[in-house]
Amino acid sequence: MSGLCRGTLTNIFKSYRSAIWNTVRWQHHDSEQRPISKLLIANRGEIACRVMKTARKMGIQTVAVYSDPDRNSMHVSMADEAYNIGPAASQQSYLRMDRVLEVCHKSGAQAIHPGYGFLSENVEFAQLLAKEDIIFVGPPASAIRDMGIKSTSKHIMAAADVPIIGGYHGEEQGDDTLREEARKIGFPVMIKAVRGGGGKGMRICMTEEEFDVQLESARREAMKSFGDDVMLIEKFVERPRHVEVQVFGDKHGNYVYLFERDCSVQRRHQKIIEEAPAPGLSWEVRRSIGEAAVRAARAVDYVGAGTVEFIMDPQHNFYFMEMNTRLQVEHPVSEMITGTDLVEWQLRVAAGEPLPVTQDEINLMGHSFEARIYAEDPNNSFMPGAGPLLHLSTPSPSEDVRIETGVREGDEVSVHYDPMIAKLVVWGQNRDQALNKLKACLSEYNIVGLNTNITFLMDLASHPKFVEGDVHTDFIPQHYDELFPNKPVTSKDLCEAALAIILNEYNENVRRISKSQDPTSPFAPSVIPRFNHKLTRPIALKMGDKEHEVNVTYKKDGGFTMAVNGETLEVSGNLVRSDNVVTMKSSINNEVSSARVVSEGKELHIFTKDGSKCFTIPSAKFEADLGSGAGATGDAVAPMPGVIEKIFVKEGETVNMGDPLVVMIAMKMEYVIKAACPGVVEKVPFQVGDNVAKNTHLVKIAQTVES
Template sequence: MMFDKILIANRGEIACRIIKTARRMGIRTVAVFSDADAKARHVRLADEAVHIGAAPPRESYLNSAKIIAAAQATGAQAIHPGYGFLSENEAFCLACAQAGIVFIGPPVEAIRVMGLKSQAKKLMGAAGIPLIPGYHGEDQTPEKLQREADAIGYPVLIKASAGGGGKGMRLVERPEDFTQNLLACQREAQSAFGDDHVLIERYITRPRHIEIQIFGDSHGNYVSLFERDCSVQRRHQKIVEEAPAPHFSEQQRRIMGEAATNAARAVHYTGAGTVEFIVAPDGQFYFMEMNTRLQVEHPVTEMITGLDLVEWQLRVASGEQLPVMQEDLSHSGHAIEARIYAEDPSAGFLPSTGKLVHFHLPEQNAHVRIDAGVEEGDAISRFYDPMIAKLIVWDETRDKALRRMERALADMQIAGIASNIEFLSRLVTCRSFAQADLDTGLIEREIAALFPEAQEPPAEVFLLAALAQLLHEADEAPLSSFLQRRDSFRLNIQARRDLNFRYGTAQHTVTVTYLGTGYRLQTGSLDVVASGRQDKDNRITAEIGGLRKTLTAVRSGNFIHLFTDGQSWKPEWLDPLDVSPEHATAHDGLVAPMPGSITALLVEQGQQVAKGTPLLIVEAMKMEFKITAPAAGYVKAFRCAVGDQVNEGTELADFEPADGEAKEQLALTSQEE
């Protein structure tokens, strides 16, 4: 019998996604939230919400006792774990059963067996599914692991046995780099999964990452819902996914689909799951892992099949049979998903935190879907994954879907935090992706196209910034009172003034002449007459030099975020009346690049180090970031200790260059492990 009420033990876009389907099915929902999420979108959407603790996940979203208590207090009959957090936690699954609450997922034994990669690989090997050569043993001493890696042959991958999502994973290309990567992998695995057990595998050169969506029910039925190509990754985490996989034959689809359903049968699986494979250039495939939950990228499967996988989860968990059998399943068209992250690709994909000052999305329709966990005005917290939303497109062919994605990305606008939107726009148009030449090294292979040198904006950008500033001032006060307040120029027949902007280190001046119906704007060789109006949504309809143009201008302090023609720019207006001190001077030491916690100090005070030597590690948004020496020298003193919570800009250490150059000339080099 279908549930009346479910609790969602998650947050962000997946919680919102589950609420959407539950509401359509007439099922009431209960959200849970931490201190950091008291005003979050999933809390606003749910029928009820229960506070479960402080912001750190271990005190809230990973606290199974509080979540089960919330379900009991609200009368929820089942708990949907989403993905991440407790979704693959066998103890939580067991605790739900003991409390008489249905866990919307597989049985505890399937989670137990498939949750540890080493056990899963042994089981899959016994079931006849090909495995990558590697070590999956219990002896976890560094010496044993090093010997096994040497025997396998480099390059090798170190992987957290209990992990997923790219956390606790390191590629090691030389024997001398093994130990430091092992220790980093174990730290990250312990932090993310509470288990530092690892396995070692041969690294397949130019592999594709192909996964099969499977479903099983409690009546012994199993189906494969076709494949997804998840090869495009950064930091070993998927960033763009698509279905079906390009250049994939029906024979490959059938063989790998059968292997995936055989894997599900081997553990008596129920519910949604994903069997992931590495596919070598010669087409040989190897079992990698099984994710015993719904995947982030499930929408591309929904788009090509027309199915709602969350609805299937709810129906199977309530005891129903699968809605259809394998022979009834088909797919059509092509779907692509791009993950929109709060991060700066130009700074090693460093996550960004802060308030979404502006958040504009393309129009959703049969071709464009957006799964988001935030709205304009919400904050991106340092405590959780930095994903803002997922953009999914569908069309009849891959080429048409690519054009849909290009247009949709051009229509997305984010201000207030860094985002990867422009990086994704370059990614989906680069040669390798456009031609479906896919493998997990695509980003590194296309580095020149994806990370072009920073260029100075065209002069037109400063004309648009000037017009935006003028329209903003006109909205604040009529021209006459503005001229009275800013008396640095004369009121003659034509009032004139200079507007100064900074972009990077360069400054640009736009000379403004006030006309009766607009402005004359001059910068460099450009001399145009401009006018316009700005609506409450920050959209400007402008006429510049006789041409009609629409753009969006969002103010954040003195910065003006301009969105036009699928590009964004952020010049800073230099207010002549702003006498606040400049903050551009360098820190007298190394500073935190973002809020986080100190997990390791890697050198001793006074120890001589070479440029680039790792000094300490900051953990933020479930990832580790290495702070390195900006020059040859030594750490005079650490200003932090392991376990300290730090904010962006917090001084971490006093560093003395060996050559004695002034400390204020030092630059922090932050490189993610």
């Protein structure tokens, strides 16, 4: 009996989830319904593709909109129709309400799904669609307005008996007033834009001395992102958890919650890994926070999918933070633990149908994780990046593994938009099983062409405290040393790289002889050692800024002896190709392992269960000498492509180390470029509004020589 249970438990869980999905029944009230047969998705990338998948399943035609650089993107190819709405800048394309509305009329779409970001929480857009009698797949404009202004939402939540945290939400916005209110609350405090979201316009101020600088920075970012720089001040809860509840309402007064998600582990105040349900909560707390979220939704007559976000202290007391009046990026983990399709719910509720289930009929099953895969460099303060996806291979999707993405191999991650490449979502019977599945799938998510956070996510998911579920918003700073370990290259690493180079050469030679049909070719496999003239050869490798040499001796049995770092190792292996994935099976001193291998130019990428490593074959000295020299060490250099937002200095001015020089906007983030040394500004070649490439010299500084 016990053997039967162990062998069938997974299938039982899968069947249960599938049964829940398939037995959802939507009631019909024809007099109140407005069926949707054609849907416009006013968004791009991953979320546009996600909505299209469900629309296609429901038999709804889809209409895409796209900017100039998105002409050949995945969401355009998936749609039944697609229309250009302007240039790359979102202010001239995806945020142009008039152009989106024009496409809606032209295509004959009855409804618009805004996705998340862009126009999804724009009150004016929701009002405009209502005026034009177009279905907005989202809440009424009044709910967006009330929840979008944090000071207003706090008053509404207090009246609805939703716990709130103390702070200043007043109309007086003078610097002195805000500083005095912060002093009354007590530092540390949180400075927040009232219309903020996604970490934009938000700063943590630890001391009164830094308040003015943080306030100015938050205001500037808020004005850029939301066109409104009104701020609120709140007490900052130290070691807090970010726990949010998925709620849903219909036009008939029905409300449910689909349990909670923990999104505590963040960088730059933005989420990178989410899970559902939140670890460590009792069912009493789970029910209490869910019911509070429903009261919040009911207080603003909410319709559709929404998320009520709470700050939770170590004692599991929770306080309302904000309500996101749209579908969240991390909604798939809620779908995985409840067996639902929230986009389908959105579309049906927007068309006037009631919710298909009551609260008692929603069951929590298993555990789910979502890892956001970004084009960014974790080792450089998570600096966002951009560039081509030269190689992309992923784990195989299944019922328990979802890959939500809007890009394919060969596509480019654009500097103009969010740098998220994909969301990897997994489900397991319990948290441990789901976490093991997440780690295994991350090791199979291999990308070449730009920096990603995949190896960091693998290290994060393996951290003992994360495994325990001991998570909070300070997790990354607290465990920084363990999450960013110094990983020296080992002799085994170098032997793996040398083996991959040799096997790649061998396969290329086999391809050449096969193509030429000449068995006497010197590239024939039988004479590979002779092709190298000697049975021993050196292989130069570089990892980071360190160069290494592996001396390889070819053996008659097809294996190799490799000498490196004073060690001698016995090595053998082979390559196996399946689709675009090349797997190397190797034996190093009788230790057998498997890795994925990608060669791109002079770079060799090796992906293992422990992460990825990139080796380069060093250029000859004369090639290196041809490169252009670096500028003066004091020059301010653009860390990535972006737009000049503000310039603080003029030619001839004297600057000290750490003085702000330029503010850049890149990948929807604000970056302050500071002086790396004292000196005199010699040249400022750019103006506000200019686009600049990565490594562009923004300010030329003549370094002051200290006596």
